[in-house]
Amino acid sequence: MKSFLKKFKKKEDSTDVNRTTTKRLSTAQLAHRLSMIENERGNWTGKFDFFLSCLGYAVGLGNVWRFPYLCYKNGGAVFFIPYICMLIFLGIPIFLLELTIGQFTSRGPLNCWEMAPLFKGIGVGMLLVSGSVAIYYNVIIAWAMFYMVASFKSVLPWTSCNNPWNSVGCYDKSWLTPDNCTSAGYTHFLLNGTCMGNNTLYGYTNVTMATLANIKPVSAAEDYMKCHVLGNCYSEGIGDLGPINWKMALCLLGAWVLIFLCLCRGIKSSGRIKVRLIVIRCIEICIIFCKIMLPFFGEYILPSFDFQKKG
Structure with missing residues (x-):
């Protein structure tokens, strides 16, 4: 009986050793698999790399282009009062929550909610x-690329009305110079550099006011954007799509190709251009701050409490 118990104990001990070895092997295999997945996804090289990525994520078209427009319109x-309140109580907490969940799970927006499947709809x-x-941000990038190419011309095309695409209502700001041009007590704008008669406007003579009411004055810059860049100068509405604007289609394709080249290899490819993009954005913001010191800049930033009362 004693010999049988000794044999059984030895067998049990060997079984425990095999189980422990199997468990260790499975843990090692799991760790190796996780390391392979991390190498495929890529990792941040350090805290500074992660900080630059967050800074590039936060400072984009929304700050440089959209926020000033919304500030002026509101x-x-x-x-800034409602904006700062929403930023403190909603924006920053949600942003920190997003970063925390992403860093903790190392997953994308769809897979990170496996820890709480009920909230998978958030992802x-x-x-x-x-x-x-x-x-729609890539569309704006396509516009910027179009303007960048056009800006290499000696004379900027959006500064004059002497172009084939200009509409009949286009006027150059250099024409609007006061010259004591009065007629029967009324002051007239000098749309072509000379005084106009009561029935003369935009190159037309002997017209009635009913005809003039259908002509809307537009600046050369607005006319360039609407008629040349967008190609919908005489569009009757959203149902009138017109032909394909091949110039903008190529710019949009170039914008998507540029985004693909920046992100094709994940963190490895985006990290190489991250520092350059941050420097360029800082320079752009400095240039914009210099430009807002032009005359009448206060019309855009001076507070208007009446507007908030109406809202």
């Missing part, structure tokens, strides 16, 4: 929002 400097919503924003 009362100037008064807009789907984030993916849809990011996709929709990327679509």
